Amino acid sequence: xxxxxxxxxxxxxxxxxxxxxxxxxxxxxxxxxxxxxxxxxxxxxxxxxxxxxxxxxxxxxxxxxxxxxxxxxxxxxxxxxxxxxxxxxxxxxxxxxxxxxxxxxxxxxxxxxxxxxxxxxxxxxxxxxxxxxxxxxxxxxxxxxxxxxxxxxxxxxxxxxxxxxxxxxxxxxxxxxxxxxxxxxxxxxxxxxxxxxxxxxxxxxxxxxxxxxxxxxxxxxxxxxxxxxxxxxxxxxxxxxxxxxxxxxxxxxxxxxxxxxxxxxxxxxxxxxxxxxxxxxxxxxxxxxxxxxxxxxxxxxxxxxxxxxxxxxxxxxxxxxxxxxxxxxxxxxxxxxxxxxxxxxxxxxxxxxxxxxxxxxxxxxxxxxxxxxxxxxxxxxxxxxxxxxxxxxxxxxxxxxxxxxxxxxxxxxxxxxxxxxxxxxxxxxxxxxxxxxxxxxxxxxxxxxxxxxxxxxxxxxxxxxxxxxxxxxxxxxxxxxxxxxxxxxxxxxxxxxxxxxxxxxxxxxxxxxxxxxxxxxxxxxxxxxxxxxxxxxxxxxxxxxxxxxxxxxxxxxxxxxxxxxxxxxxxxxxxxxxxxxxxxxxxxxxxxxxxxxxxxxxxxxxxxxxxxxxxxxxxxxxxxxxxxxxxxxxxxxxxxxxxxx
Numbered sequence: 001x002x003x004x005x006x007x008x009x010x011x012x013x014x015x016x017x018x019x020x021x022x023x024x025x026x027x028x029x030x031x032x033x034x035x036x037x038x039x040x041x042x043x044x045x046x047x048x049x050x051x052x053x054x055x056x057x058x059x060x061x062x063x064x065x066x067x068x069x070x071x072x073x074x075x076x077x078x079x080x081x082x083x084x085x086x087x088x089x090x091x092x093x094x095x096x097x098x099x100x101x102x103x104x105x106x107x108x109x110x111x112x113x114x115x116x117x118x119x120x121x122x123x124x125x126x127x128x129x130x131x132x133x134x135x136x137x138x139x140x141x142x143x144x145x146x147x148x149x150x151x152x153x154x155x156x157x158x159x160x161x162x163x164x165x166x167x168x169x170x171x172x173x174x175x176x177x178x179x180x181x182x183x184x185x186x187x188x189x190x191x192x193x194x195x196x197x198x199x200x201x202x203x204x205x206x207x208x209x210x211x212x213x214x215x216x217x218x219x220x221x222x223x224x225x226x227x228x229x230x231x232x233x234x235x236x237x238x239x240x241x242x243x244x245x246x247x248x249x250x251x252x253x254x255x256x257x258x259x260x261x262x263x264x265x266x267x268x269x270x271x272x273x274x275x276x277x278x279x280x281x282x283x284x285x286x287x288x289x290x291x292x293x294x295x296x297x298x299x300x301x302x303x304x305x306x307x308x309x310x311x312x313x314x315x316x317x318x319x320x321x322x323x324x325x326x327x328x329x330x331x332x333x334x335x336x337x338x339x340x341x342x343x344x345x346x347x348x349x350x351x352x353x354x355x356x357x358x359x360x361x362x363x364x365x366x367x368x369x370x371x372x373x374x375x376x377x378x379x380x381x382x383x384x385x386x387x388x389x390x391x392x393x394x395x396x397x398x399x400x401x402x403x404x405x406x407x408x409x410x411x412x413x414x415x416x417x418x419x420x421x422x423x424x425x426x427x428x429x430x431x432x433x434x435x436x437x438x439x440x441x442x443x444x445x446x447x448x449x450x451x452x453x454x455x456x457x458x459x460x461x462x463x464x465x466x467x468x469x470x471x472x473x474x475x476x477x478x479x480x481x482x483x484x485x486x487x488x489x490x491x492x493x494x495x496x497x498x499x500x501x502x503x504x505x506x507x508x509x510x511x512x513x514x515x516x517x518x519x520x521x522x523x524x525x526x527x528x529x530x531x532x533x534x535x536x537x538x539x540x541x542x543x544x545x546x547x548x549x550x551x552x553x554x555x556x557x558x559x560x561x562x563x564x565x566x567x568x569x570x571x572x573x574x575x576x577x578x579x580x581x582x583x584x585x586x587x588x589x590x591x592x593x594x595x596x597x598x599x600x601x602x603x604x605x606x607x608x609x610x611x612x613x614x615x616x617x618x619x620x621x622x623x624x625x626x627x628x629x630x631x632x633x634x635x636x637x638x639x640x641x642x643x644x645x
Contacts, residue, residue, distance in 0.1 A: 096127050096129055096196055097127065098203045098204060098205045099205070100125070100126035100127045101123065101124070101125055101126070101127065101131060101164075101192065101194065101203070101205045102123070102124045102126060102205070102207075103121065103122070103123055103136075103190050103192055103205055103206070103207035104121075104122045104124065104207065105119055105120065105121055105122070105188075105190070105207070105209040106119065106120040106122060107119025107120060107209060107211065108211060109210070109211060109212060110211065110212045110213075110214045111178045111211050111212075111213060111214065112213075112214050112215045113178060113179050113180060113182070113213045113214070113215045113216040113217045113243070113244070113325070113326075114177060114179060114216075114217025114243075114244040114246065114248075114325070115177065115178075115244070116147050116175055116176070116177050117175070117176065117177075117178075117211075118173055118174065118175045118176075119173075119174055119176075119209060119211075120171055120172065120173050120174075121136060121138065121159070121171070121172045121173075121174065121190060121209075122169055122170075122171050123136065123161060123164060123169060123170045123171075123172075123192060124168075124169040125164040125165065125166060125167065125168055125169065126167065127166055127196070128166050128167070129166055129196045129197055129198070130163060130164065130165050130166050130196070130197040131161070131163070131164040131194050131195070131196060131197070132162065132163055132164075132194070132195050132196070132197050133162065133194060133195050134160070134161040134162075134164060134170075134192055134193070134194035134195075135158060135159075135160055135192070135193045135194070136158065136159040136160070136161065136172065136190065136191075136192050137156050137157075137158055137190065137191045137192075137193075138156065138157040138158075138159070138174060138188060138190055139156050139188065139189045139190070139191075140154060140155055140156070140157065140176060140188060141154060141186050141187060141188060142154045142323075142324060143178060143179045143180045143184075143186060143213075143311075143323060143324045143325075144176050144177070144178045144179070144186050144188070145176060145177050145179075145323055146174075146175070146176055147175040147176060147177060148175075150177060150323075157174060159172045161194075164194075178211060178213050179213070179216070179217060179311070179323055179324060179325040179326070180213040180216065180324065180325070180326065180327075181213065181216055181326050181327060181328065182213060182214065182215055182216055183212065183213065183214075184212070184213045185210055185211070185212050185213075186210065186211050186212070186213065187208055187209070187210050188208065188209040188210070188211070189206070189207075189208050190206065190207045190208065190209065191204060191205070191206045191207075192204065192205045192206075215243060216243060216325060216326040217242070217243055217244040217246075217248060217325050217326070218240055218241065218242055218243055218244075218248065218251075218282070218310055218325050218326050219239075219240070219241045219243050219326070220238065220239070220240060220308055220310055220326045220327075220328045221238070221239045221241075221328075222236060222237065222238050222239075222306070222308060222328065222330040223236075223237040223239070224236045224237065224330060224332065225332065226331075226332065226333060227332070227333050227334075227335045228296055228332055228333075228334060228335070228475070229296075229334070229335060229336075229337040229474050229475055229476070230296055230297075230298065230299065230300060230334050230337070232295060232296065232474070232475030232476065232477070233264060233293060233294065233295045233455060233475060233477040234293070234294070234295070234296075234332070234475075235291055235292065235293050236255075236291070236292040236293075236294075236306065236330065237289065237290075237291050238253070238255075238289065238290045238291070238292070238308055239287060239288075239289050240253065240279060240282070240287060240288050240289070240290075240310060241285070241286075241287040242282040242283065242284055242285055242286050242287070244284060245284050246284065247281055247282065247283050247284065248281065248282045248312075248325070249280075249281045249312075250280075250281070250312050250313040250315075251278075251279035251280060251281065251282060251310060251311070251312065251313065251325075252276065252277070252278060252279065252310070252311060252312070252313040252318075252320075252321050253276070253277040253278075253279050253290060253308070253309070253310050254275060254276055254277075254308070254309045254310075254311075254321060255275045255276075255292065255306060255307070255308055255309075256275065256306065256307040256308075256309070257275065257294075257306060258296075258298070258304040258305055258306065259297075259298075260296065260297025260298050260304075261294055261295070261296060261297060261304065261306075262294050262295040262296075262297055262351060262477070262479075263275075263292070263294045264293045264294045264295065264453070264477070264479075265292075265293050265294075266290060266291060266292045266293065267290070267291045268290065272318070272319050276319060277290055278313070278318075279310070295351075295477045296332065296334055297351070298334045299334065300334055300335065300336045301333075301334065301335075301336075302333070302334045303331050303332070303333050303334075304331070304332045304333075304334065305329055305330070305331050306329065306330045306331075306332070307327065307328075307329050308327065308328050308329070308330065309321060309324055309326075309327040310324075310325050310326050310327070311323050311324040311325045311326075312325065336370065337370065337458075337474040338369075338370060338371050338375065338460075338462060338474065339367060339368070339369060339370070339375060339378065339422070339458045339460055339474045340367065340368045340369075340370045340474070341365055341366070341367050341380070341456055341458045341474055341476050342365070342366045342367075342476075343363065343364070343365055343366075343454065343456060343476060343478050344363070344364045344366070345361055345362075345363055345454075345478060345480060346361055346362055351477075351478060351479065352478075352479045352480075352481055353478065353479070353480050353481070354480075354481050354482075354483055354612075354615035354616075354617045355436060355480055355481070355482055355483065356436075356482070356483050356485075357388065357436050357437060357438050357439040357450075357482050357483065357485050357525075357526075358435070358436060358437065358438035358439075358485075359435065359436055360393070360433055360434070360435045361433060361434060361435070361436065361480065362431065362433045363382070363431060363432055363433065363434075363454065364429055364430075364431045365380060365382070365429065365430050365431065365456065366427065366428075366429050367380065367422075367427060367428055367429070367430075367458060368425070368426070368427035368428075369422045369423065369424055369425060369426050369427070371424060371462060372424050373424065373462045373463055374421055374422065374423055374424065374462070374463045375421075375422040375460040375461065375462055375463075376420065376421050376422075376460065376461050376463060377413060377419075377420065377460055377461055378413070378419040378420075378422055378458065378459065378460035379410070379411065379412050379413075379419065379458070379459045379460065380400075380410070380411040380416075380419070380430060380456070380457075380458050381408055381409070381410050381411075381456070381457045381458075381459075382408065382409045382432070382454055382455070382456050383406065383407060383408045383454070383455040383457075384407045384408070384409070384434065384452060384453075384454060385407065385452065385453045385454075385455065386450065386451055386452035386453060386480075387437075387447060387450065388436045388437050388439070388447060388450040388451070388452050388482050389407065389434060389436065389437070389452055390434065390435045390436060390437050391404060391407065393433075393434050393435035394407075394409065394432065394433070394434045395432060395433050395434070396409060396431075396432045397431065397432065397433075399411065399415055399416055399430060400415055400416065400430060400432060401415065402432070409432050411430045416428075416430060419460075422460070436452065436480075436482055438485065439482065439484070439485040439525040439526045446525070446526070446572065446573045446576055446577050447482075447525070447526045448526060448527075448572055448573075449481075449526065449527055449572075449614045450481075450482040450526050451479055451480060451481050451482065452479070452480040452482070453477060453478070453479050453480070454477065454478045454479075454480070455475070455476075455477050456474075456475065456476040456477070456478070457474065457475050457476075458474040458475075458476075459474075481614060481615045482526060482615070483526075483527070483612050483615050483617050483619070484524055484525055484526040484527035484528075484529060484572065484612050484614070484615075484619070485524075485525040485526060486522065486523065486524045486525065486529060486570070486610075486619060486621075487521075487522070487523040487524075487575065488520070488521070488522055488534070488608045488621045488623065489519075489520070489521040489522075489623075490518070490519075490520055490521075490603075490606045490623040490626060491518075491519050491521075491626070491630075491632040492516045492517065492518050492519070492602050492603075492626045492630045492632070492633075493516070493517050493519065493630055493632060493633040494506055494514075494515075494516055494517070494630060494633055494635075494636070494640070495633050495634070495635035495636065496632075496633045496634055496635060498517040498519075498584065499517070499549035499584050500515075500517050500547055500549070500584070500586050502514075502515045502516060502517060502586070503515050504588070505644075506640055507628075507639055507640045507641070507642055507643065507644050508589065508591055508600075508628060508643050508644070509591070509643070509644050509645065510591045510592060510593045510595065510596050510643055510644070510645055511590065511591070511592070511593065512590065512591075513588050513589070513590045514588065514589055514590075515545060515586050515587065515588045516586070516587055516588075516589070516602055516630070517584055517585070517586055518584065518585055518586075518587055518602065518603065518626060519582065519583070519584045520534050520565060520582065520583050520584075520606070521575075521580050521581070521582045522534075522567065522570055522574065522575070522580055522581040522582070522608070523574055523575025523576065523580045523581075524570045524571065524572055524573070524574045524575065524576075524581075525572065525573070525576055526572055526614075527572055527612050527613060527614035527615065528569060528570065528571055528572050528612075528613045528614070529569065529570040529610040529611065529612060529613065529619060530568075530569050530610065530611050530613050531568070531609075531610055531611050532567035532568060532569070532570050532608070532609070532610035533564065533565065533566060533567060533608070533609050533610070534564075534565040534567060534606065534607070534608050535562065535563065535564045535565070535606075535607055536562075536563050536603045536604050536605065536606040536607070537560075537561045537562050537563070537603070537604040538561040538563065538587060538602075538603060538604070539561070539589075539600070539601050539602075539603075539604070540561070541589055541590055541591060541592060541595075541600075542561070542587050542588065542589045542590075542602065542603075543587065543588050544557040544561075544563060544585070544586075544587055545585070545586035545587060545588055546586075547585060547586045548583065548584070548585045549583070549584045549585070550583070553565065553567075553581075553583040554566040554567075554568070555583050555585055563585070563603070565583055567581060567610070570610065587602060587603070589602065589628075591643040593645070595643045596643050596644065596645050597642050597643065597644075598642065598643055599627050599628050599629050599641045599642060599643075600627065600628055600643060601625045601626065601627050602625070602626040602627060602628065603625050603626045604625050605622055605623065605624060605625055606622070606623040606624075606625075606626070607620070607621075607622050607623075608620060608621040608622070608623075627641070628640070628641045628642070628643070629641035
């Protein structure tokens with residue numbers, strides 16, 4: 001056998017190295033000229049040992065490569081299993097999701113206004129891991145209160161769950177009361193902050209519950225006109241009726257006016273400002289009313305929107321509504337007047353005119369037909385309202401008639417022929433005058449914020465294409481606000497009653513010092529005055545001694561020779577129904593020889609300034625300089641005015 005093998009090997013070698021050797025056929029795959037891919041070269045199962053060796057010979061390299069391949073695959077599988085196991089341990093063996101912590105609400109979809117109802121919040125944990133430290137926030141909207149604390153609206157109720165097992169749930173009942181207009185939807189947002197067992201990260205889940213108010217605990221209604229002329233005065237009649245079987249306490253009514261609305265008054269009077277009424281308590285079925293009078297300030301075609309809100313008064317701020325029980329809106333449209341009327345008070349077209357008391361005012365009415373039809377039998381009326389009117393002073397100048405029984409000036413076609421027929425575009429003017437009473441500080445009667453209102457109405461008949469008369473009307477209101485009547489007095493004394501003892505020669509002597517007491521007095525009749533100031537300057541030969549009475553008044557010598565009294569606010573009635581504002585201070589003069597036999601000044605001009613808080617009018621008064629001729633001192637003699645040597 002060994003001999004045969006050697007013979008076989010020898011024959012193969014001779015065949016390989018013989019010049020007559022035959023070509024060995026090459027397989028198709030080995031004959032490909034494409035570049036070999038290294039990865040495929042070592043792992044392609046298409047190659048076998050027979051392609052490179054004689055039959056019966058096993059390649060040791062093939063065995064080595066197979067072992068490495070198996071080892072690498074096993075290592076990768078082990079690594080993947082380890083990572084998966086670690087993730088499974090970290091997340092509790094399953095995928096965690098906040099979506100699987102579900103907040104649902106079991107409760108009614110509707111509720112009567114002012115009636116308590118209960119809903120149940122259910123928190124379900126559909127994860128395979130427990131939930132811990134869960135905080136549920138129930139955010140009550142405006143108009144919904146917690147039964148346990150009904151004084152507060154729009155609060156957040158917190159509920160805590162220490163543990164919710166995997167696959168389990170927790171339930172919490174909440175009792176609330178909803179207020180609002182009928183059909184109003186109340187949305188309650190809910191949120192849950194929580195952690196999964198074994199984790200520090202915080203997760204969140206959200207939901208929302210809605211309930212519709214089927215009735216309001218109070219009914220609000222408004223009666224008014226739907227259309228008004230620009231500037232026309234009209235009423236808003238607001239009725240509040242209890243619609244619950246329980247007493248409602250601490251009610252506050254609020255009116256939000258459109259821009260430009262002119263508030264003229266209300267019955268009953270407003271509690272705060274011009275738009276808040278403290279209604280108080282309403283028993284079941286009880287009603288109350290508020291009437292507001294005012295005028296529009298918009299343009300033709302505009303819609304004026306009034307918002308009326310009723311609710312529980314905030315105990316911390318009585319000007320606010322803590323919980324809204326009902327709210328409605330009322331729209332009033334401004335229309336173009338058929339008979340346009342414009343009013344001037346002393347040439348002023350503004351809706352409010354400020355005037356001094358005791359003054360004669362001239363009023364003109366300019367009218368015009370603004371439509372394409374004739375207006376016949378027109379009539380103009382002006383009703384004058386206000387205690388400040390001097391009823392004996394009204395004059396129409398021979399045209400028109402003053403009806404004193406109701407303080408109305410009337411123009412008709414009988415005394416004003418052009419009102420008989422007014423053609424399209426035609427215009428005209430009528431006028432009258434009156435005087436306001438004097439609000440003097442010595443009358444002993446106080447008029448607080450006095451006004452005079454002029455209510456204008458224009459009436460007539462429009463003749464249409466069918467020649468059928470149609471009644472038309474126009475309304476206009478103007479307000480005259482009277483400035484306060486104040487009195488400012490400046491005087492000096494030497495002998496008379498004074499809080500200080502004056503010294504020095506009298507008559508004054510050259511080069512000798514003499515002291516005087518200067519007294520400033522302020523009285524105010526009708527309106528408060530703010531920012532009041534009195535100031536003067538002393539001549540070079542005078543000085544401010546520094547004594548002031550009373551010490552509570554802010555009088556100072558801020559710089560140089562200036563003397564300033566910072567009065568501040570002067571209340572209406574000071575010097576009328578209450579003591580006047582007054583201050584006294586001492587000055588000293590040392591005359592010169594050049595002033596002998598002359599009357600010299602104690603002060604320069606004295607100036608008062610301030611602002612009327614009601615009419616917003618700037619007030620001022622200037623008094624002449626005080627001199628040594630102190631005629632206001634009862635013991636003064638004429639020779640005391642002259643400087644002696």
